[in-house]
Amino acid sequence: MSRYTLYTYKNRDEFETYYKEMEEKGYIISPFIFQNTKDLLEEDTENIIDISSLVQYLLVNPADVVPAINNILPADEETRFIIIESLSDKGLEIFRNHFEDKAPLYPEKNNEFIQEVAENFNPFDRFYIYSYKNDDELKSIIEYLNDKKISLVSFSQIDEHFTTHFASKEKDIFVDITSLISAIKNNSNLIYYAEKLIIENPRFKIIVQINKVEKALEHFRLILKGVKPINEILPVVVTEIEDEISVNNVVKITDLSTQGVNELIKEVSSKLFGHKKFKDQLPSAFNNFILLNRIKEKKVFSIFLLGPTGLGKTEFATLLKNQLNPHTSMVKINFGNYSSQDALNSLIGSPRGYIGSEDGELGNKLAKSKVGIILCDEFEKANSQIFNFFLELLEDGLFTDSLSREHNIDGYIIVFTSNLDESNFYKVIPTELSSRFDLVCEFSLLTEVEKRNFVSYYVDSFLEKIKKENTLDRQFTTQEIQEFKNINVNSIENIRDIRRLVIKKILK
Structure with missing residues (x-):
């Protein structure tokens, strides 16, 4: 029995390119389906079969490997099998008697597979x-x-x-x-x-x-x-x-179903390490806000996160954003730059006739972002005008900029962060404003177990990104991956420093 090459594509964009090229030549790329694929190949071997979902299925149902092999036996050198790159090694392992190697569909665009357009069996149109x-x-x-x-x-x-x-x-x-x-x-x-x-x-x-x-x-x-x-x-x-x-x-948490909200909380909690008390409060806090928002009783949900740098305060806002809409930028403003007397002009724009920019940072970033999350970093450094502005914004859910444009943030979540501890927070932030925040929580240092769990998660995540980009000529061994995960981080408290150490070790 001859063995063949398994062709790979990196992602959906590359698949779409290949699909269109084959479609122009009169071919349809077919997914593998038990018996249907066998019938298709027995009728005409000159077909293209994607086995990506089959491999995912067989990883969970290994008892069906033999029937799957029997279904592709009618294939010959005129048949092309393709698979997404991330599953290609598993595909070679499962079908080792059928495929001897793998090769990318691109950039080898000159690789002639189809010479003539035959009368094909087209199983379906997308x-x-x-x-x-x-x-x-x-x-x-x-x-x-x-x-x-x-x-x-x-x-x-x-x-x-x-x-x-x-x-x-x-x-x-x-x-x-x-x-x-x-x-x-x-x-x-x-x-x-x-x-x-x-x-x-x-x-x-x-x-x-x-x-x-x-x-x-x-x-x-x-x-x-x-x-x-x-x-x-x-x-x-x-x-x-x-x-x-x-x-x-703009995708907001108030757009989600109950199941969607629960999934968001589950995903964010699984990737935010430590801070159990805070994460335990999220389900009721978010669901209560959505209820109040839908009955027009509350416009904006505000969270104020306190504690030393590098514990995940900013990361929490990023996780929320990525879960709602990973394909857009988040409105992020660093209030370390907003302590001067004209700070409010920088935020919402200068009055007409004022020398300088008429555009405000908040309005500009809201116009570009398609997700209902605003991150306010180092908020304790803002001046009293900024405090008063947010006092109204949290109540009304809208503001008017210097050009008389109204910005509505109904349904948004605003995450404020500060390196203050809880006792100093109430000294620095005016009482009338601090009482408006829906959730105030101080992040604590991670335990040794939580840091080890983060390292294990981040190593897997980082290596998966490298693998998807196909940027390495070699594969890491199980032993090497475990060595990455065993990095000693006992003396490091800052998650950013832990992340840098992990990256440095892997790149080395």
Whole structure:
């Protein structure tokens, strides 16, 4: 039996490039599906099969390795198998009798695989996924579909009985995969099951909450070609949804469902090391704010984090931002530069006719950011004018800049940080302002166990980034990785210093 080359692509962008090139030549890249793939290859071996989701599935279900091998036996030198780079080593290990090596699809663009366009069997055409913004928009969708007697189900409700039962009753079934995207994080082999069900049911109209769109396109790159707003297929909800998505696409915690909030808290807590007391307060604090915000009783949620530098205060705000919208910048202002007499002019702009800049830092950064998080570092260094400004901002949730432009931050979270301890905090920050903060917490030094846990997490995270960028010519051994994790950090209190030490060790 001849062994072949397994071709790799780095990410979704590279996959899209290759998909379009092959599509222009008349070929469709197919995901692996038991029996379907075997039938496809028996009919025509000149096909392209992506085994990424198959490998993820087999890592959890090793008993199915032999059936999978049997399904690809009809392949020959005219068949091309591809896989995402991050899974390629596992693919070579599982199918070691089928593949002898791997090679990148790019930059070897001159590698001729297809000479002529044959009459292909095209198993399916990729389709669009449709996005909605929040629970309110989902309610509008449900009301419209109920009125039209069209089903909307979550992915967990779909099985063979479901599709058989509705086969003769409906033309389309709307399927919300928001919860599926969340579940895939802890169970990647779900991708295989989901691909199979979606391919076998072309009547499905797939929808997802907008904050899960990027993950959906990444996980299902073989069957999804892009995203469109829900109003393109449900015109009734245009006025309720289109304006929100196209005009105000800032992602805020108040947009999330209860499940989304719980997932956000879980993710942030798992990556913020130490500070258990603070993390224990987050679930009730966030959920209470969302409730009060939705009934128009509270505009902004404010958190003031205290304690020595390098304990994760700024990192907490970054984690929140990344969980809500990792593809945008966060509004971050260092108030160490805001102690002068004209500090307020720098923040919201100079009055008309005033010599100097008319633009304010806060308004400019709000206009560029698409996430409802504001970070105010070293806030204790601000002057009294700044304190008074935030006294009103926390109450009203809006402000007017020097050019008479109104900025609405309804639904935002503002994270303030300071190196003060709790006793000095109440001496420096005026009582009328300190009483407005929703959550005040002093971060303590990490324990030895917490520092070791952080090192272990950061080593894995850093090496994964290197691997994704494919920037190294060698692989680290298990022993080397363990040596990185055993770095002595007992005498280091600052997480930034620990991070630098880990990076230095790995790069060396």
